[in-house]
Amino acid sequence: MDANRADADRRRPAAGAASVHSKPTVAGRVRLLPGRERPLRAGNPWLFSQAIAAVEPPGLAAGDLVEVSDAAGLLLGFGHYNPTTTIAVRLFCRSGNPANFAELVEDRLARALAARRALVRDDTDCYRLVNAEADGLAGVIVDRYADVAVVQFLTAGADRMRELVVNALTRLIAPRAVLERSRGAVRREEGLDDRQALLAGEELEEVVVRENGLTLCVAVRRGQKTGYFLDQRENRALFAGLARNARVLDCFCYAGGFTLAALAGGARSVTAVDSSALALSWAQRNLALNAYSAQAATLVRARAERFLAESGESFELVVLDPPPLARSRSARRSAARLYTELNRLALARLAPYGLLMTFSCSTHVAGDDFVHAVAEAQAQSGRYARLLRRLGPAPDHPVLLGHPEGQYLTGLLLAATD
Numbered sequence: 001m002d003a004n005r006a007d008a009d010r011r012r013p014a015a016g017a018a019s020v021h022s023k024p025t026v027a028g029r030v031r032l033l034p035g036r037e038r039p040l041r042a043g044n045p046w047l048f049s050q051a052i053a054a055v056e057p058p059g060l061a062a063g064d065l066v067e068v069s070d071a072a073g074l075l076l077g078f079g080h081y082n083p084t085t086t087i088a089v090r091l092f093c094r095s096g097n098p099a100n101f102a103e104l105v106e107d108r109l110a111r112a113l114a115a116r117r118a119l120v121r122d123d124t125d126c127y128r129l130v131n132a133e134a135d136g137l138a139g140v141i142v143d144r145y146a147d148v149a150v151v152q153f154l155t156a157g158a159d160r161m162r163e164l165v166v167n168a169l170t171r172l173i174a175p176r177a178v179l180e181r182s183r184g185a186v187r188r189e190e191g192l193d194d195r196q197a198l199l200a201g202e203e204l205e206e207v208v209v210r211e212n213g214l215t216l217c218v219a220v221r222r223g224q225k226t227g228y229f230l231d232q233r234e235n236r237a238l239f240a241g242l243a244r245n246a247r248v249l250d251c252f253c254y255a256g257g258f259t260l261a262a263l264a265g266g267a268r269s270v271t272a273v274d275s276s277a278l279a280l281s282w283a284q285r286n287l288a289l290n291a292y293s294a295q296a297a298t299l300v301r302a303r304a305e306r307f308l309a310e311s312g313e314s315f316e317l318v319v320l321d322p323p324p325l326a327r328s329r330s331a332r333r334s335a336a337r338l339y340t341e342l343n344r345l346a347l348a349r350l351a352p353y354g355l356l357m358t359f360s361c362s363t364h365v366a367g368d369d370f371v372h373a374v375a376e377a378q379a380q381s382g383r384y385a386r387l388l389r390r391l392g393p394a395p396d397h398p399v400l401l402g403h404p405e406g407q408y409l410t411g412l413l414l415a416a417t418d
C-alpha cells in the first residue's frame with residue numbers, strides 16, 4: 001500500500017479552486033434554429049452547435065450556464081455551454097429555475113442515492129452513485145466504494161460543480177474520502193487537463209469492498225477508471241450461475257471480477273488472462289481475500305488474442321471483456337473487425353455447447369453493430385451459436401431514454417450449437 005509517488009505532485013488541497021462557483025448565475029442565452037429543438041424534446045440532453053441560431057452575449061466561456069430556447073423564444077431548459085465543442089450545450093434541467101443551483105445538485109444526488117439503495121443488493125457496497133446525464137448531472141461520475149467516493153468531472157460544466165458535488169456528498173454519505181480522478185478524451189475536447197486530487201477526507205490508496213458477497217480490494221488511486229469496473233456487477237452474478245463444474249476462461253480479467261464469480265459459482269477450473277502484470281497482481285490478491293488458494297485460478301500474463309490463438313484448450317464458459325477497441329467514430333469499421341477477430345478466436349475455444357459471454361464497451365460499436373460483428377465471427381470460425389440473452393450494464397449505470405450516445409456497454413450471452 002505504498003503511496004503512489006508519481007501522483008504525489010498532482011495532489012491538490014481540498015476543493016475550492018478559484019473557478020468553482022457555488023452560486024452560478026445564468027450567464028447567457030442560446031436560441032435554436034427552427035425545428036432544431038426536436039432532439040431535445042425527444043429526450044436527448046445534448047445540443048449540437050449546428051442547431052444554434054444565436055448565442056448572447058458574445059464571449060461566453062466554457063462551462064457557463066445558459067438558458068436555451070427554441071426559435072420562437074419558448075424556454076426549453078438550462079444547460080452548460082461550451083463554445084469550442086460540437087456538443088455546445090448539455091442540458092441540466094428542462095424546467096424550473098436554476099437560481100439555487102446548490103440545492104438542485106444536492107437534490108439530484110439525493111435522488112441518485114435513493115435509486116441505488118433500491119437497485120443494489122445488500123451484499124454489495126460498491127456501485128455507480130451518479131451516472132452523468134442520466135442522473136441529471138451532465139459530465140459528473142461518482143463511483144462509491146464503501147465509504148469512499150471517486151469522482152470524475154468530465155466536462156467544463158461539470159468541472160465547475162466540483163465544490164457543490166463534494167459538499168453534497170459530504171452531507172449525504174459523509175465519505176471517509178472523496179478522490180477525484182478526472183481524465184480522458186472528453187476532458188481534452190472540453191479544453192481541460194487531467195486532474196487527480198484528494199478533495200476531502202484522508203489520503204488512501206485502496207478500499208476493501210463487497211460485490212455480490214465477494215470481497216475485493218480496489219486500487220482507487222492507481223486502478224483503471226475509478227478503480228474497478230462496476231458496470232459488470234450483474235453480469236458477473238449471471239456468470240457465477242453458469243459456472244458450476246465448468247472449465248472457465250476469463251479474458252481481459254483485470255482484478256479478477258469474473259474469475260471470482262466463477263469460483264464462487266463452483267467452476268472446475270479458471271484460467272484468467274490479462275496483459276497487465278499489475279492487474280494480475282490485484283486478481284491474485286482478490287483470490288486470497290476470498291480464501292481461495294493461489295492455485296484456484298491460473299493467472300496468465302498475455303495478450304488475450306495471442307492466448308486464444310495459441311491455446312489448444314477448450315472451455316465450457318468463456319468471458320471476453322476487452323477495453324474499448326473503437327476510440328472514435330472513424331475507427332468504427334476497423335474496431336468492428338477487431339471484435340470479429342477476437343470473437344472468432346473465442347468461439348474456436350468453446351467446448352461443444354459451451355457458453356460465451358462477450359462484450360463491447362465502445363460507444364462506437366454498440367447494440368446491433370456489435371451483434372453483427374460477433375455474428376460475422378461464426379462464419380469465420382465455423383462455430384455457430386444461439387443468442388441466449390443480450391446484456392448491458394447494471395442499472396446503477398442508467399442512460400436517458402432518447403440519448404443513445406449514453407449507451408456504451410453491450411454484451412451477448414451465446415451458446416455454441418455443438
Ligand code: SAH
Nearest residue numbers: 229252253254257274275276303304321323
Ligand atoms: N473484465 C474486467 C474488466 C476488463 S478491463 C472486470 O470484470 O473487471 C480491460 C482489461 O484488459 C484491463 O485489465 C487491461 O489490462 C486488459 N488488456 C488490455 N489489452 C489487452 C490485451 N490485448 N490482452 C489482454 N488484456 C488486455
